[in-house]
Amino acid sequence: MAQDSGGDEDYVDWNTDDDLEIDNFQFSPSSSPVQPRAETLVGLAVATTSSNSPAETTDLVQMGFSDEIFASLYDMGFSLEMINRAIKETGPNAETSVIIDTISKYSSDCEAGSSKSKAIDHFLAMGFDEQKVIKAIHEHGEENMEDIANALLPCAEPEKSPVVKEEYDIDWSSEDDDVNYDMLVSDDENDPNSNENNNQMRSLVRMGFSELEASLAVERCGENVDIAELTDFLCAAQMARQFSEFHTDPEERKPDNKKRRIESKREPRSSADVEPVRLPNPMIGFGVPNEPGLITHRSLPKIAQGAPYFYYENVALAPIGVWETISRHLYGIAPEFVDSKYFCVANRKRGYIHNLPINNRFQIQPPQKYTINEAFPLSKQWWPAWDKRTKLNCILTVTGSAKLTNRIRNALRPHIGEPEPPQHVQRYVIDQCRKWNLVWVGQNKAAPLEPDEMENILGFPRNHTRGGGMSRTERIKSLGNSFQVDTVAYHLSVLKPMFPNGINVLSLFTGIGGGEVALHRLKIPMKVVVSVEITESNREILKDFWAQTKQKGVLVEFSDVQDLSNEKIERLMDKFGGFDLVIGGSPCNNLAGGNRVSRNGLEGDQSSLFFEYCRILEVVRARMARRAR
DNA sequence: CCAACTATGAGTTTTTCA
DNA sequence: TGAAAAACTCATAGTTGG
Numbered sequence: 001m002a003q004d005s006g007g008d009e010d011y012v013d014w015n016t017d018d019d020l021e022i023d024n025f026q027f028s029p030s031s032s033p034v035q036p037r038a039e040t041l042v043g044l045a046v047a048t049t050s051s052n053s054p055a056e057t058t059d060l061v062q063m064g065f066s067d068e069i070f071a072s073l074y075d076m077g078f079s080l081e082m083i084n085r086a087i088k089e090t091g092p093n094a095e096t097s098v099i100i101d102t103i104s105k106y107s108s109d110c111e112a113g114s115s116k117s118k119a120i121d122h123f124l125a126m127g128f129d130e131q132k133v134i135k136a137i138h139e140h141g142e143e144n145m146e147d148i149a150n151a152l153l154p155c156a157e158p159e160k161s162p163v164v165k166e167e168y169d170i171d172w173s174s175e176d177d178d179v180n181y182d183m184l185v186s187d188d189e190n191d192p193n194s195n196e197n198n199n200q201m202r203s204l205v206r207m208g209f210s211e212l213e214a215s216l217a218v219e220r221c222g223e224n225v226d227i228a229e230l231t232d233f234l235c236a237a238q239m240a241r242q243f244s245e246f247h248t249d250p251e252e253r254k255p256d257n258k259k260r261r262i263e264s265k266r267e268p269r270s271s272a273d274v275e276p277v278r279l280p281n282p283m284i285g286f287g288v289p290n291e292p293g294l295i296t297h298r299s300l301p302k303i304a305q306g307a308p309y310f311y312y313e314n315v316a317l318a319p320i321g322v323w324e325t326i327s328r329h330l331y332g333i334a335p336e337f338v339d340s341k342y343f344c345v346a347n348r349k350r351g352y353i354h355n356l357p358i359n360n361r362f363q364i365q366p367p368q369k370y371t372i373n374e375a376f377p378l379s380k381q382w383w384p385a386w387d388k389r390t391k392l393n394c395i396l397t398v399t400g401s402a403k404l405t406n407r408i409r410n411a412l413r414p415h416i417g418e419p420e421p422p423q424h425v426q427r428y429v430i431d432q433c434r435k436w437n438l439v440w441v442g443q444n445k446a447a448p449l450e451p452d453e454m455e456n457i458l459g460f461p462r463n464h465t466r467g468g469g470m471s472r473t474e475r476i477k478s479l480g481n482s483f484q485v486d487t488v489a490y491h492l493s494v495l496k497p498m499f500p501n502g503i504n505v506l507s508l509f510t511g512i513g514g515g516e517v518a519l520h521r522l523k524i525p526m527k528v529v530v531s532v533e534i535t536e537s538n539r540e541i542l543k544d545f546w547a548q549t550k551q552k553g554v555l556v557e558f559s560d561v562q563d564l565s566n567e568k569i570e571r572l573m574d575k576f577g578g579f580d581l582v583i584g585g586s587p588c589n590n591l592a593g594g595n596r597v598s599r600n601g602l603e604g605d606q607s608s609l610f611f612e613y614c615r616i617l618e619v620v621r622a623r624m625a626r627r628a629r
Numbered sequence: 630c631c632a633a634c635t636a637t638g639a640g641t642t643t644t645t646c647a
Numbered sequence: 648t649g650a651a652a653a654a655c656t657c658a659t660a661g662t663t664g665g
Contacts, residue, residue: 279642315657317641348657349642397658401635434654471632481657511657585657593656596638 277323277335279316283349285336286358289367289490296359304331304355308578308624310617311356311491311515313483313585314610315592316349319601322591323351326602329614331355336491340484344368344457345375346392346437348484350585357494364489364521368459372439375457382440386426392449393437395457396594397480399448400436408432412444451475458514459485459521461545465512468544470537478538483514483585489522495581502527502553504576506569506620508561508584508613509533513542515583520549528576532558532584561612569619578624582617586610 287294312330316323316337323335330353340348345368369375371390372383408429415421421429429446432438438446449457451472455464458479465475492515495503502525507515510533519526529546533539539557546555556572558564573579589595590604602610 281643313657317656319640347655349655350657393654394656396656398635403635431654473633477658479657483657588657589659592658593640595656595658597659599640599658 275324276320277327279337279349283316283337283339284342285338285352287361288338288342289363291342298358300333300355301331304333306355307628308580308582308620309354309356309495310582311352311354311488311584312613313350313352313488315588316351317593318351318588318591319599322602326351326610327353329611330617338487340487341370341391343484343486343490344459345370345372346457346484347394348487349394350484350487352488352491354491356491360494360497361490362493364459364486364493364518368457368486376439376453379440382442382445384420384440386420387430387433387440389434392439392457393434395437395449395454395480397477399476400432400438404432404436405438405445405447408438408446409444416444451479454479457484458482459487459489460512460514460517464517464545465541468537468540470541474537478512478535478541481588482511483518485514485518485521488514489518492518492524492581492583493522495519496522496524499524499580501525503580504528504578505530506572506579506582506616507531508582508616509586509609510538510542510584511535512538513545516542516545520545520551526551526553528554528556528579530556530558530572530576530579532561532564534559534561561609561616564612564616566615566619569616570623573620573623578627579620582620584613586613 282291282293284291284293286296286298310330312326314326316335316339327333327335333353333355335351335353337349337351340346340350343363372392373380373390411425411428412421415425420426433446436448438448441447451465452462454476455462455466460479460482465478470478503519504527505515505519507513507529510516510531513531516526516529516531531539531542533542536559539559543555543557554576586609587606590598590600590607591602592599598604600607602608
């Protein structure tokens with residue numbers, strides 16, 4: 001893969017596990033010769049500042065849609081969301097008239113699913129006047145719930161006290177509030193009429209909630225509750241709202257499963273707990289390259305908007321309730337579930353919670369091969385016609401055994417010369433190939449992927465994990481635990497025009513450095529990377545990568561997130577001037593389906609380190625908020 | 630002690646089919 | 648549309664062989 005040319009400047013390499021000795025820090029941002037080339041930013045810079053303009057269609061075009069169709073539909077007044085939804089239904093190559101018919105069906109049906117009707121329902125349920133709601137939605141666009149709420153508030157308040165619908169009946173009596181929202185509340189207060197109610201209202205508004213939301217929360221939770229409970233309520237409500245964009249009827253969810261509820265020890269007050277997550281199908285999040293269904297706008301909770309950006313990742317198929325909890329602790333942002341099969345040859349269903357912009361994403365070049373045929377050209381001659389697979393399954397931390405491959409060969413050998421092996425043999429072989437993700441490497445020989453191939457599929461440079469003390473077993477384990485680089489890079493690509501001079505990164509649970517590789521392949525300069533990774537061999541890998549790619553920035557490595565105290569973070573931020581991106585995927589050991597022993601949910605020994613991510617992120621956010629003032 | 634290897638299902642989602 | 652079947656999963660722990 002392409003390496004940085006030129007620049008023989010030394011990189012600074014830190015490995016201060018226990019102590020912070022960062023005295024000879026010598027980074028000068030302005031002197032960095034690494035600047036993105038203008039021509040690589042064509043089409044990106046245009047729309048960085050405009051969030052709602054038709055310029056959004058440019059990236060739809062990039063994804064292969066006809067720009068004329070989009071432009072005409074957009075001009076006709078249809079929202080992007082509607083257009084996307086319609087195209088998802090009709091396919092990308094449908095006639096314009098068909099798409100229009102589909103869209104108009106939505107608006108005439110006026111049923112759940114249309115964002116406009118959703119918005120109307122939302123505010124009608126709060127007791128606002130229908131005419132005013134429609135007017136406000138017309139003025140502000142159905143996607144801008146905040147603006148609509150603010151527009152409604154002054155003209156609609158006194159006579160009608162908002163009625164809250166049961167959909168927001170959330171268990172806000174919880175005590176497990178690990179997110180310290182209090183840190184975001186300023187102390188300097190000048191309050192003439194200081195009853196508690198008003199204080200709380202003001203605090204909430206300062207934290208970025210609208211007055212409508214704040215009053216709703218106070219009314220709902222009572223006046224004498226802790227501010228944390230109010231924020232918990234609001235975040236949960238936000239989450240519920242966001243989830244509804246992805247997920248349909250919550251009643252479809254299976255009723256209480258006795259053994260589940262690993263998550264919350266507390267009993268839900270009613271059956272209407274936090275709205276459950278439903279995985280999108282197809283699992284494309286806000287959209288992936290070359291597929292319809294692109295969404296370029298979303299509403300983030302105000303509390304989570306803007307810097308610092310964060311990007312959190314974990315397995316999509318976690319036990320029930322896990323993602324709800326994760327989301328609740330990350331400001332109620334709905335997870336973006338994406339299957340990396342849209343970026344490479346292998347499945348990889350993951351959830352990502354982040355506050356990054358989502359318009360004008362682009363993928364790194366060259367794109368990966370999508371099908372087994374293309375990705376494994378040599379296997380074509382050995383691939384049996386009755387093995388219909390075109391994609392591989394998820395790359396895991398262990399591979400199939402040699403004995404298994406032998407059993408497969410022995411099962412097939414007696415049938416050499418026959419057109420096809422018998423059904424039951426086929427069945428057995430296919431099952432095993434799927435289960436252990438085998439590819440055909442010779443006559444009747446199916447074999448697990450080699451670490452080299454895993455590196456390639458996951459988007460890492462060749463030999464990224466090879467040598468340097470890594471055993472083969474370790475390599476496979478580390479790779480199985482890693483990001484899929486192309487997928488993550490697609491999400492992070494929006495940072496490129498925002499940080500032409502480079503970014504400061506706090507990388508937690510770094511592993512083999514998937515985030516760093518993604519940024520590097522996006523050619524986003526990394527001024528500072530503070531990395532935390534428990535496994536020494538993985539830290540060495542990142543260190544080697546840093547040296548080999550001739551990074552100009554500073555790399556600081558720590559081993560244990562639990563040892564990264566708040567004070568240390570503060571000192572790091574003092575030294576480096578804050579972090580622009582906090583990225584990491586916390587351990588999935590206790591969430592992953594492959595774990596038959598200790599799939600204990602978020603409270604498991606390893607997976608509970610998620611809360612360390614929250615703690616550290618909160619410290620960074622609080623610090624950045626103070627600096628911004 | 631280390632590295633390689635192997636057996637160990639369930640829980641949940643997704644697809645199929647009537 | 649709904650029930651049944653199929654499909655899939657960032658793994659752990661024990662054993663072996665050196």
